[in-house]
Amino acid sequence: MTEKLSAAEAVEQLFQLYADDVYRYAVSVLGKPAEAEDVVQEAFIRVLKSWDGFRNESSAKTWLWTIVRNCIQDQHRKRYRRKEFLTGEGVLLDAAAHATDESVMELEDTLSQLSDSYRQVVSLRLIQDMSTEDTAKVLGWTTAKVRTTLHRAVHALRNVMQPEGAVAGARAGKEREPYGV
Amino acid sequence: MESKDVQERLTSMTSNISLPTDRKAAIWNNIQKEIAVYERQNSKRRQKTIWYRSLAFTAAAACVAAIMVAVYDRPDTPTTPHFPSPTTAQGKPATIMMFQGQSSSWQGRLSEVSQDAKEVDTLDLNYIGPSIGTPLTVDCVTSSADGSQMTATGQLKDGKVRIQFSQPVQSSGMYDQAHVLVTLKWGGHKDDMPLVFNAAYQTK
Numbered sequence: 001m002t003e004k005l006s007a008a009e010a011v012e013q014l015f016q017l018y019a020d021d022v023y024r025y026a027v028s029v030l031g032k033p034a035e036a037e038d039v040v041q042e043a044f045i046r047v048l049k050s051w052d053g054f055r056n057e058s059s060a061k062t063w064l065w066t067i068v069r070n071c072i073q074d075q076h077r078k079r080y081r082r083k084e085f086l087t088g089e090g091v092l093l094d095a096a097a098h099a100t101d102e103s104v105m106e107l108e109d110t111l112s113q114l115s116d117s118y119r120q121v122v123s124l125r126l127i128q129d130m131s132t133e134d135t136a137k138v139l140g141w142t143t144a145k146v147r148t149t150l151h152r153a154v155h156a157l158r159n160v161m162q163p164e165g166a167v168a169g170a171r172a173g174k175e176r177e178p179y180g181v
Numbered sequence: 182m183e184s185k186d187v188q189e190r191l192t193s194m195t196s197n198i199s200l201p202t203d204r205k206a207a208i209w210n211n212i213q214k215e216i217a218v219y220e221r222q223n224s225k226r227r228q229k230t231i232w233y234r235s236l237a238f239t240a241a242a243a244c245v246a247a248i249m250v251a252v253y254d255r256p257d258t259p260t261t262p263h264f265p266s267p268t269t270a271q272g273k274p275a276t277i278m279m280f281q282g283q284s285s286s287w288q289g290r291l292s293e294v295s296q297d298a299k300e301v302d303t304l305d306l307n308y309i310g311p312s313i314g315t316p317l318t319v320d321c322v323t324s325s326a327d328g329s330q331m332t333a334t335g336q337l338k339d340g341k342v343r344i345q346f347s348q349p350v351q352s353s354g355m356y357d358q359a360h361v362l363v364t365l366k367w368g369g370h371k372d373d374m375p376l377v378f379n380a381a382y383q384t385k
Binding site: 007008011019023027103107127154157 | 184186187188190191192194195197198199200204205208209211212215216219220223
């Protein structure tokens, strides 16, 4: 997108190109399809409203992902407020209410044991296959922080994904190479 | 499990995840509604911007025009008038001993109006005025050395301010003198307010 499109055209093109990726990213971080759908809608509406301010300093994709990340943070806040309102004790009553899809549930089972920052970096670097630099831009981190966090996240994921016996072996055993950073 | 395996496992997990078609269509539908609202607002905003810009442009043009009128249409500020070689009406030289002026008032002293003539009834002052604008009126007020009032009339003629005393000024002694206050009024200045230059002359 070298030529500046109108906001409506930009939204249409970005939606066609990245709607599924945005959804996947949102699902992998939030774990709930319904919230992920809200993020998709909200993100593209924000693209529409802030397109005039986009200065091509980064790629449109990176810019979009920054918006998506902000939407996800807003979802986290909403979720926290809802949790406070419903239970007052921090118990999420509607947890996994929308997670009916098997793939989503499997992903959520895997990633749910990771912290939010691990989930974000894993989603961007491993699932979206984004570069370290772009990931750093989206998350507002340094590239060093991206690398370190990813390394730790992958280490944690290995433990989650490996069979129990292998985990014990892994804990006792050799030092693994970090993920290609 | 290797790092690459972790990535492959994640990729295979997510490969089946995509926005359901009906949900995608619904979301796009909502976004299109937002687009319509946005474009409507944007159009209004653009119209407003155009209107404000044209207003600002008109105002700026009016300001520039007003400044141009003020600068170029204004008569030149009168330069300092001076009376380089006053003479009596009889052609006798008169010397201005002291002649100093400010922008709003002039004072001068004529001495030796005439060494020969003991009486002076007419005084001519050569006038070099401002390049643009001529004195419209010449007002004179005189007083004699003893403080009594005399009358004098002044007029501008042939580049000279001619002051006509109602009666001859007697110059019988060193301190006999008449004080003449000449007021020249220029028209055509800003707001049509006349510029007033006063010149006071004393004859001895």
